[in-house]
Amino acid sequence: MNTATGEIHELWEIREEDDPRRSYAFGGRHGQFSFARIMAMLAKDSGITGDDFRVFFYCGIMTYEEGGATAKEAAEFLGLTPQATRRITKKLAEHKMLLVAEIIGRTIKYRASPHIISALSGRQQSEQAAAFHLPTLPGRSGSATKGRTNDTSRPVPRTHRPAGTDERTAAPETEHTDDVRDPGRPGARRRTHRG
Template sequence: MPKNGHSRELLNRNTGEVLELWDSSEDAAPRRTYSFGGRHGQFSFERVLDMLQGDSGITGDAFRVFFYCGIMTYKQGGATAKEAADHLGLTVQATRRIAKELAENKFFLVADRIGRTIKYKASPHIVSSLSGSDQSEEAAAYHLPVVPGRSTATRRRA
């Protein structure tokens, strides 16, 4: 144990709970919890900004479909185009076309396929609620997404 009597272990050996290092000195401000409602995760600013650029070829509806399926990835393992269409107020045909295009460009991964019904999940390169090491392992298994409106040469120069 350190001189101040506080343990510096990262894991409670009795419960398996992961502990956070916290400096309890008088200078340190007390830690506050997040104000997000429910579960939260992180996303890649760089890749989302690429999706939002005018020349990306990604429409507002495609962006909405992507984030709906991204959230459903961590609530229930993904979503079908019909579920996304019902929630977003889009037609099922348009949502299927959008989801297929997002999958072709590696923004979506196919989580499950039952007959002709496809359940999509978001690429771990863009959104995640996993720990850093778990996210790295999952992302290593998949190719990086390709922004459809840009050539490969343009992406490399940026």
């Protein structure tokens, strides 16, 4: 409609007979991903292994099929051990590549970061991405590394405690060389005779 004159104009799309409009030939639901972030994950210095990448993409696809996936589901589908898959999902979650979608008891359901993969409209994806931190890579400088936390105030595991906070008991006094434990009575001592 021409707003100045009020006239209505109909627009016709002229299609060539040889080149009709086609739909995508992906077969089933499809989505988008960030070329730049996927290439960064594939780089040799990224710290991401082949199994890490497989677990990420499985959880990414399940994000839009079933709302996410657990480490156990990923392990069964990918043929990995549950222990390895839990370690991988924890590593990817620490670096914000996977996000926690749901926690039921001790079971954690993960979904992919909207900064990397999405099956939403552009508006929905940008709204979701604005709500989450950018992902980091384990092997790149400036990202979280083993033994450090990623912008959290949790204590770092396996750190030395200040003096006086160790709750272990003191080492027992050394026994005399002529004292021998009696195997018949626990804790009882008997003297050995020196000849």
